Amino acid sequence: FVNTHRYTASTTALEAGVKIYYSSSTGNTEQVAEYISKAGGDLPMDDIGDATNEEVEGLDCLIVGAPTWHTGADEQRSGTSWDDWLYTTLPNLKVEGKKVAVFGVGDQQSYGDNFCDAAGELYDLFSAKGCKVFGMTSTEGYDHTESKAEVDGKFVGLMFDEDNQYELSEERAKAWIGQLKSEGFF
Numbered sequence: 055f056v057n058t059h060r061y062t063a064s065t066t067a068l069e070a071g072v073k074i075y076y077s078s079s080t081g082n083t084e085q086v087a088e089y090i091s092k093a094g095g096d097l098p099m100d101d102i103g104d105a106t107n108e109e110v111e112g113l114d115c116l117i118v119g120a121p122t123w124h125t126g127a128d129e130q131r132s133g134t135s136w137d138d139w140l141y142t143t144l145p146n147l148k149v150e151g152k153k154v155a156v157f158g159v160g161d162q163q164s165y166g167d168n169f170c171d172a173a174g175e176l177y178d179l180f181s182a183k184g185c186k187v188f189g190m191t192s193t194e195g196y197d198h199t200e201s202k203a204e205v206d207g208k209f210v211g212l213m214f215d216e217d218n219q220y221e222l223s224e225e226r227a228k229a230w231i232g233q234l235k236s237e238g239f240f
């Protein structure tokens with residue numbers, strides 16, 4: 055008996071070269087990264103502060119997410135390990151042509167003029183490096199005034215609000231993974 059399926063097992067996330075990179079001060083972005091990981095079938099995830107350049111350069115697809123802590127800042131909006139990484143590491147990496155999907159975590163009620171601004175910074179800097187960004191989403195269902203994570207009336211990725219809408223996060227993550235698949239991200 056020859057098992058013809060032996061060598062045709064479905065491609066794993068690692069084989070496809072996908073990884074989630076996040077950073078987190080009080081655990082919310084890590085929690086959300088876990089929802090995304092689970093929705094994607096246990097995608098690997100790591101704090102961006104622990105990533106090596108070789109690892110990042112070896113991936114096909116990056117899912118990147120940040121909280122916003124530096125309200126109203128132009129640069130280094132996250133207040134986490136992303137801030138250094140984006141301005142001292144990313145400029146030296148070969149990431150041109152990689153697929154990127156962005157997520158943000160913020161508080162639309164208390165920081166409604168700057169909701170998830172750091173996600174906009176991720177979008178801007180990865181785009182400027184020649185990455186192709188997938189997974190834009192509608193701003194419907196959010197109650198903010200302004201966000202640097204909005205381009206042409208859409209969010210540049212998926213935004214989460216663990217302070218006011220934590221009960222929506224897991225479903226949002228699932229729907230987004232479905233969207234990314236339909237867009238050919240993976």
Ligand SMILES: Cc1cc2nc3c(=O)[nH]c(=O)nc-3n(C[C@H](O)[C@H](O)[C@H](O)COP(=O)(O)O)c2cc1C
Binds near residue numbers: 084
């Ligand atoms: C001092 C302070 C500043 C903040 N600034 C913003 C902001 O400008 N925009 C925003 O959307 N959220 C802001 N937040 C909310 C955090 O981004 C939010 O609580 C997030 O879930 C934190 O994620 P973390 O636990 O992964 O660090 C701020 C929170 C604090 C305490």
